[in-house]
Amino acid sequence: MKSLSLHFISIGGSVMHNLAIALQQQGHKVTGSDDEIYEPSRTRLQKQGLLPAEMGWNPANIHTGLDAVILGMHARKDNPELLKAQELGLAVYSYPEFIYEQSKHKQRVVIAGSHGKTTITSILLHVLNYHKRNFDYLVGAQIEGFDTMVKLTADAPLLIAEGDEYGASPLDTRPKFLFFQPHIALISGIAWDHVNIYPTYDSYVHQFELLADSLPKAGAIVFDDTDDMLDVIALKEREDVTRQPYDVHSYRISNGQTWLKTKSAGDVPVQIFGEHNMKNIAGALAVCDRLGITEEMFYEAIQSFKGAARRLELVTSNDQKTIYRDFAHAPSKVGATTAAVRQQFPNRKLIACVELHTFSSLNKNFLGQYRDKLDQADVAVVFYSPHTLEMKRMEPISPQEIITAFDRPDLQIFTDTASLQTFLESQSTAAPSVYLLMSSGTFGGLDVNRLGEQ
Incomplete structure (x- = not known):
């Protein structure tokens, strides 16, 4: 990945500021602007020297020396910096578009769904990191053992991305998960949400159908087999796309401690609990199987997973x-x-x-x-x-x-x-x-x- 000069419009966003920090740490030249930046983004940007000198939009930030502008969802179409970038003919990307552009040569896994996607993504990151695999990632919460919520490098052969159904940018309001163009997509479940964007249940469900339809030949859809709507989406015939259902992982609770019941490793203690998390574990295990992580390797690693920030x-x-x-x-x-x-x-x-x-x-x-x-x-x-x-x-x-x-x-x-x-x-x-x-x-x-x- 050659060194790039990049400007972030709305740099204070949760993923945006993490991406900005990750790219600067990779040696790219990064600048940014925003009209308001809250904690913890403010302090984290300040520590990296990326906090804008003053709040607000300034067209002078946009110049022909930039390789690209990365546009956050919270900017408006009439943002003066965006208008200047368009006037100069600069490349303007939403962050999922930019991550895809830098990851075309990688195997891409996207975790989507109305619930559980942050935890499933975090489990995958923890297990892969435990076994010292080289991978890039995007996750929607801070997790132990990772400095940032985003990593984007030239050499990692794999990208694990949490993909939500919010619009990618003010210029393209399609769901973010569509832009990653995954080879493997996990959909954890569908429960109507974001009614300000998807006013009907059907319009919401349709976004996940589009994700499933976008899978390439030899791709795979991993899905919660207990979700009726996902059964409908996943069982649709798609040429050369593998379907892999999962269910609640078998478990028991003893004196406030949850144990996974396994055939290969006996009863395995875990630090997260609840039936929904037993589904999350089963989904992550199914994806790991496709990535060459054996059951034994998974059960060894999952014992030290403490959960993502603010998830129980x-x-x-x-x-x-x-x-x-x-x-x-x-x-x-x-x-x-x-x-x-x-x-x-x-x-x-x-x-x-x-x-x-x-x-x-x-x-x-x-x-x-x-x-x-x-x-x-x-x-x-x-x-x-x-x-x-x-x-x-x-x-x-x-x-x-x-x-x-x-x-x-x-x-x-x-x-x-x-x-x-x-x-x-x-x-x-x-x-x-x-x-x-x-x-x-x-x-x-x-x-x-x-x-x-x-």
């Missing part, structure tokens, strides 16, 4: 109180994560709290998808911010509408963080309890550490 992440634990934080926000994720904690701790009081924070979760027409999803909890809590609704220019929602949607009359609803903090702290009792905090946000700045210390 243990915050604190003692004999009386255990706190988990999870990225779950979509209905299927909330249901699966709550069920996992209940199964792991059947005799503890379970306090499950979810933040409605995304366009989908705050959409009145979508709220009904949360029906019964918190039923496994002893105490069920929902937090949402009316200010977030205003910022997203969405209709106000009443607490009663949320209670009706979840179909749980005793549901506790909070709209300000201080009241939520007080309520959660009041739930501490002599009986052992588990707190499960599920959000893609921060509950308005909830002090999780104080909850743990209290």
Whole structure:
């Protein structure tokens, strides 16, 4: 890979800033701009000397000395830097397009689906890294043993990419996973989400069908055999494309410890738990089989996998109180994560709290998808911010509408963080309890550490 001069428009994005750092570490000249950059992107860019000197867009950043411009999804079509790049005839890529351009010569694996894709990708990265395989990657969360969420080199023969269904850029709103053009695609499951982009279930499902249809001859689709819609997509005849279904990996739980039941390695202890994670493990095992990693090698490596950041992440634990934080926000994720904690701790009081924070979760027409999803909890809590609704220019929602949607009359609803903090702290009792905090946000700045210390 020759040294390139690259400019990032919207460099502060989660993947964008990781890609910028990874490319600079490979010896490329990288600059970037953004109108607002939040933590942890800000500090990480600053440490690498990549934080823009001032916020905002400046057409002077764009010049004929650039080899390419990489455009983030959060920029607008009328961005002055983008307009200048187009005027000069520069190559403009979304980040999945750019990664593909640099990876055409590699074997490409994409992990897609409505849930589990970050964990499955993280397991693959962990297992391959454990066995010292040379590979590039893109993953949607920080995981132990990896400095960045992106690696892109000239010599790695393999690319493992988490592929989401969000649009690639303001210039091309097709799902990101289509741009990687994978040889192997895993689809973990389909549950309607992102209703602001895909207003109907059918339009959402169609994106995954396009991914399956894009596989080349000798390609493979790995899929959750328990998902009815995936059966329909995967069983469609595609010339010379291999179908590989997977199911829940056989397991047992003993004294709060989950063990994989295997034929080749006996019972194998793992640090993640829940039926949904047993599916994630089975999916990763199926992909590893296609990459030349044997079952024995997989089971040896999986024992030290601690999970991805904010995926059933243990915050604190003692004999009386255990706190988990999870990225779950979509209905299927909330249901699966709550069920996992209940199964792991059947005799503890379970306090499950979810933040409605995304366009989908705050959409009145979508709220009904949360029906019964918190039923496994002893105490069920929902937090949402009316200010977030205003910022997203969405209709106000009443607490009663949320209670009706979840179909749980005793549901506790909070709209300000201080009241939520007080309520959660009041739930501490002599009986052992588990707190499960599920959000893609921060509950308005909830002090999780104080909850743990209290």
